[in-house]
Amino acid sequence: MLIRVSTDRPVASSEITPRAAWLNRRDVLGAGAALGLGFAGVSATAAPTPRSPLSTDEKPNRLSDITGYNNFYEFGVGKSDPAANAGRLKTRPWTLRIDGLVDKPADYALEDFLKPLTLEERIYRMRCVEGWSMVIPWLGFPLADAISRAQPQSAAKYVAFETLYRPDEMSGQRGFPRIIPWPYREGLRLDEAMHPLTILATGLYGEPLPNQNGAPLRLVVPWKYGFKGIKSIVRLTLVAEQPPTSWSMIGPDEYGFFANVNPNVDHPRWSQATERRIGEGGLFAKRLKTQMFNGYDSVASLYSGLDLRANY
Numbered sequence: 001m002l003i004r005v006s007t008d009r010p011v012a013s014s015e016i017t018p019r020a021a022w023l024n025r026r027d028v029l030g031a032g033a034a035l036g037l038g039f040a041g042v043s044a045t046a047a048p049t050p051r052s053p054l055s056t057d058e059k060p061n062r063l064s065d066i067t068g069y070n071n072f073y074e075f076g077v078g079k080s081d082p083a084a085n086a087g088r089l090k091t092r093p094w095t096l097r098i099d100g101l102v103d104k105p106a107d108y109a110l111e112d113f114l115k116p117l118t119l120e121e122r123i124y125r126m127r128c129v130e131g132w133s134m135v136i137p138w139l140g141f142p143l144a145d146a147i148s149r150a151q152p153q154s155a156a157k158y159v160a161f162e163t164l165y166r167p168d169e170m171s172g173q174r175g176f177p178r179i180i181p182w183p184y185r186e187g188l189r190l191d192e193a194m195h196p197l198t199i200l201a202t203g204l205y206g207e208p209l210p211n212q213n214g215a216p217l218r219l220v221v222p223w224k225y226g227f228k229g230i231k232s233i234v235r236l237t238l239v240a241e242q243p244p245t246s247w248s249m250i251g252p253d254e255y256g257f258f259a260n261v262n263p264n265v266d267h268p269r270w271s272q273a274t275e276r277r278i279g280e281g282g283l284f285a286k287r288l289k290t291q292m293f294n295g296y297d298s299v300a301s302l303y304s305g306l307d308l309r310a311n312y
């Protein structure tokens with residue numbers, strides 16, 4: 001695939017900001033100042049706490065890599081398409097529906113939903129099934145907090161997620177052929193969803209989430225391949241059976257439901273044993289060895305008794 005290098009820099013000034021500087025800026029954000037991102041940021045509604053102990057110590061990617069090299073097919077299939085096209089998406093007002101097997105189904109105005117939550121920073125490795133990885137400083141809160149608020153019933157075993165469907169603002173949804181059946185859908189088993197490493201992100205690098213990264217709310221599951229990290233979420237549904245997902249609908253032999261990072265299971269068309277860290281030495285950079293569960297070993301107990309070759 002042709003890799004185009006984006007020149008679109010939605011947050012140009014902070015492109016190569018050293019960590020210390022953006023921590024300070026984040027404090028400013030916590031005090032309520034929104035930094036020219038076009039809306040009063042969701043991330044600014046709660047002052048973020050210090051960095052989570054769940055974070056990695058790896059050096060985060062540059063902001064320009066994180067915001068310029070994206071998969072978000074609602075805005076096109078090229079890596080720089082989301083940066084070029086996602087500016088049209090209106091992220092306010094935004095409604096999050098939580099329904100299905102819960103005692104308290106509701107349509108939440110996102111701002112109200114986020115107000116009582118404390119955002120924390122987590123620096124997570126992210127591994128795309130296409131063979132590249134990034135390290136991203138997310139701002140977010142445990143998905144478990146959102147799910148608990150709706151009071152799941154005992155019959156609920158999975159969570160189904162849906163992205164916004166709004167072809168007027170999402171050019172990729174107007175295209176032909178339809179790349180995937182919209183809306184984009186994902187799913188987690190309930191115990192995966194409730195795991196403390198699983199977060200809903202509202203920001204990165206201490207600022208509100210750029211549209212191309214899934215504003216205003218996206219899933220981050222660091223031990224799974226990137227496609228599980230559904231963006232611009234409008235609905236969470238608690239269900240009894242494993243829900244269909246976009247990628248397992250179009251390529252069940254290539255993209256399994258579990259999608260745990262596993263260097264021992266090849267994608268049918270390429271190896272999953274190594275990865276290229278975006279931003280380091282271009283195409284000729286030494287490839288890194290991919291770690292089981294992307295290095296997040298503490299999740300292994302979720303899968304005891306499950307054959308991870310058959311359940312990829």
Ligand SMILES: Nc1nc2c(c(=O)[nH]1)N[C@H]1C(S)=C(S)[C@@H](COP(=O)(O)O)O[C@H]1N2
Pocket residue numbers: 066069070071072073074127128129163184212213214225226227228229230231232
């Ligand atoms: N709605 C939606 N969510 C999506 C995608 C998409 O096309 N649409 N792409 C997925 C894939 S394949 C990856 S690797 C990650 C990329 O997230 P990032 O652009 O924030 O790095 O988003 C995931 N979430």
Ligand SMILES: [Mo]
Pocket residue numbers: 071127128129130225226227
């Ligand atoms: Mo991906």
